[in-house]
Amino acid sequence: MNYEVFQWINDLAGRFPFLDKGMIFITNSVPYVVIVFMLFLWFTGNKEKREEKQYTAMYIVFTCLLGLALNAILHFVYYHPRPFVTHHVHQLVPHAVDSSFVSDHAVLVFSVACTLLLRKDSWKYPVLVWAIIVGISRIFVGVHYPADVIGGALLSLGASIVVMQFSKKLEPIVQVLFNIYKKLTKHIPVLAKFSH
Incomplete structure (x- = not known):
C-alpha cells in the first residue's frame, strides 16, 4: 500500500514541467518559509496579541527541536x-x-502546524494545508514514501503535545530567551518595541 500510493503520486512527476517546478520549489523552500513565518509570528499583531504569538513561536521552536532530535535517534x-x-x-x-x-x-x-492547532492560532488551518502539500511534494520529488510523511506528522503531533503539557516547566527557559532578546535589542528601537 505504501509503495502503491508512492507510485501514484510520483508517477505524476516528469509529465508537467510547471508542476515539477512548483513541487521542487515547495520542497526546497521549507526552511525559509518556516523562518519567515516565525518572524511573522514574532513581529506582527497588536501588543495584546503579540505576547501570545511570541509564546507560540517559542513552542514551535521547542517542538521542532524535540521532533528532530527524536527523528535523529x-x-x-x-x-x-x-x-x-x-x-x-x-x-x-x-x-x-x-x-x-x-x-x-x-x-x-x-x-x-500541530503547535498552531494546539494553541488555537488563527493560522492553524492554512499552515496545516501547507504542511500537507509539503508532505505530498516530498513524495512527488521521489525522496519519501507516504508512510515517512505520515510518521513525521505523528511524531510532530506527539512532540507538540509533550511541549504543551510541559509548558509551565518550560516557562523559565522561555523567560531567559525573552530576556536575551530584550538585551540584544534594547539599543535598536525598531526591534526593542517587540520585547516584553
Missing part, C-alpha cells in the same frame, strides 16, 4: 531505504542515501 537505530534506492522513481531533487523513515521535512512543517 530513530534514523540512528532504524534504517529504511529511500524510494530511489530500491525502486526506479522520478527523482527531481538530489538527496543523501540515508534513512527515509521518518521525513525531517514532515517533522519540521507538522511541528509548526
